[in-house]
Amino acid sequence: MRQFVFGFGRCLGAFSQRMFGQRLLLANVAISTAMGLVGDGVQQHYEVACGFQDHFQSRRSVHMGATGLTTGIVTHYWYTFLDRWWQGRTPKVILKKVLYDQILFSPVCLTVYFGTVALFERPNLNEFKEELTDKGGIVYLVEWMVWPLAQTINFYYLPLRYRVMFDTVISFGFDVFTPYIKYRGQRPTTSTSL
Known part of the structure; x- marks a missing residue:
């Protein structure tokens, strides 16, 4: 049994090294996509349980998974850029x-988020701008309560390869909150197809 546990641990370590080393972009995008799906699933479960919507909307969850994919890609490259531009962990560098x-x-990430959903839902440009300003503005204000402290921890303590994963774990609350803001007041359609 002990050999099995140690062998499993070595395999898990090798897998982790591969995913968070050679295949970091893939790992970051997979984690972000999964959390987008799960976060929307939690929010929809709540909405159905409370009677705010009649049924689970798989199409909406696909849209939220797609936002995880696109924001995961953008975030991966953003963190890489930040670490190349400002190296070190001094208080001045962390603050920057x-x-x-x-x-x-x-704001870029929120634009990518709402833009990804807009590609699926096809609002006109004015509707997209209004939603980005109104709903994106609410999310942005709430982000100021969470992200400065979270990112201080992220940039100071974590190596680059774990930053998107940490970001995604913290973002889980936003993966539940943002669909609530995005879809509040909208009654679902009866279609659940993609």
């Missing part, structure tokens, strides 16, 4: 990374 992340990248 946190401020650039919150002031520059967060």
Whole structure:
């Protein structure tokens, strides 16, 4: 039994090294996509249980998974850029990374999020702009309560290869909250097809 446990541990370690080393982009995108799906699933379960919607909408979950995919890609490259541009873990470097992340990248990431959903739902440009401003603005304000501290921890303690994973774990709350903001007040259609 002991050999099995140690052997399993070695295999898990080798898998982790491969995924968070050679295949880091794939790992980051897979984790972000999965969390987008799960977060929306949790939110929809709540909405159905409370009677806010009649049934689970698989199409909506696919849209949220796609947002995880696109934001996962963008976030992966953003963290790589930040580490190349500002190296080190001094308080000054961490402060710069946190401020650039919150002031520059967060609006970009929210635009990617709402833009991805817009590709599926096909609103006109004015509807997209209005939704990005109104709903994206709410999410952005809430992000200021969470992300500066979370990113300080992320940039100070974690190596680059684990940053998107940490970001995604913290984002789980937003993966539940953002679909709520995105879809609140909208009654679902009866179609559950993709």
